[in-house]
Amino acid sequence: MRELTYVARRTVEWREAPDPRLRSDQEAIVAPVAATPCDVDSSILAGHGFIEPPFALGHECVARVVETGAAVTAVAPGDLVVVPWSINCGTCDRCRQSLTAHCASVPYMAMYGAPIGGSWGGLFSDLVRVPYADAMLVPLPAGLDPVAMASASDNWSLAWRLVAPHLKARPGARVLVVARGSIGLYVCDIARALGASEVLYVDPEPRHRALAEGFGAATAEALEPAPQGSFEIAVEATGRVDQLALTVKSLAPEGICESAGNHFRPGELPLLDMYLTGVTLRIARDNVRAHIPDALALAASGKVAPEKVVSDVIDWEDLPTALPEKHLKPVFVRAEA
Ligand SMILES: [Zn+2]
Ligand SMILES: [Zn+2]
Incomplete structure (x- = not known):
């Protein structure tokens, strides 16, 4: 599979990586269908970040569940889900206090799209491993558009x-x-x-x-x-x-x-x-997993219009050329088989 990789200021490219595999019965493999840059990705692309490239970029997407481990009960293959930006287990003391950005089961700052707390890949990738599927993934409520909600991850x-x-x-x-x-x-x-x-x-x-x-x-x-x-x-x-x-x-x-x-x-x-x-x-870094459901519920209420912030809808294959250009909130959409 391919990972969109940040290689230098204003430069990203597809790099081949092994397809991720389930490493425990609590995991899931998902395929992003609508992904978008976080506001901080613009700073990274402009060369203002503090992590040396290369690394896989992206931590906001709605994805399709491809495969789940035997212990996963909250989601199933075929579901559309929001993937939170940070990695969290759901069961440690901090996760139980909703401090999901400070999970004690993974290295400090474990997240997608920046190799600060281990390597979890980025969400501008063809496939993504989710290590704690029940704790992390949030099913997208029926009626919500994956393009409008790609940013619910963060x-x-x-x-x-x-x-x-x-x-x-x-x-x-x-x-x-x-x-x-x-x-x-x-x-x-x-x-x-x-x-x-x-x-x-x-x-x-x-x-x-x-x-x-x-x-x-x-x-x-x-x-x-x-x-x-x-x-x-x-x-x-x-x-x-x-x-x-x-x-x-x-x-x-x-x-x-x-x-x-x-x-x-x-x-x-x-x-x-x-x-x-x-x-x-x-x-504070956002303990996002704890309130993704509330934020999605507000979106589903019809009182808000997050789709108006989406500046461009762009084909997944155009990520290497289009992502470094200046856009407010482009959403990259992958055609599903
Ligand atoms: Zn972010
Ligand atoms: Zn935890």
């Missing part, structure tokens, strides 16, 4: 987690979103659907702002240092510490800022201002 479900619990705790809150890619746009959609009284989306890219306006957000090219007291909830998804600093300065007293992280370069935060305002800053 960015869509992350966006749900960045804003949904906080809007539940603070109904009708005003929400600030400072972003550069799909995560921020999904947050706008979800925040409006869940009753935010106001959403301001900040991004220099006009096409992204137009999408945010379609979700009912006001928009701005750049974040002016806002008067303190403006927003109860803020989400920063730029990977830039200067933007995170501006974002926390826009919070209302005791406001909460969620950061999607991936700040590959250092920077400073205005800690005294944050202290005086009473800022809660959460910056």
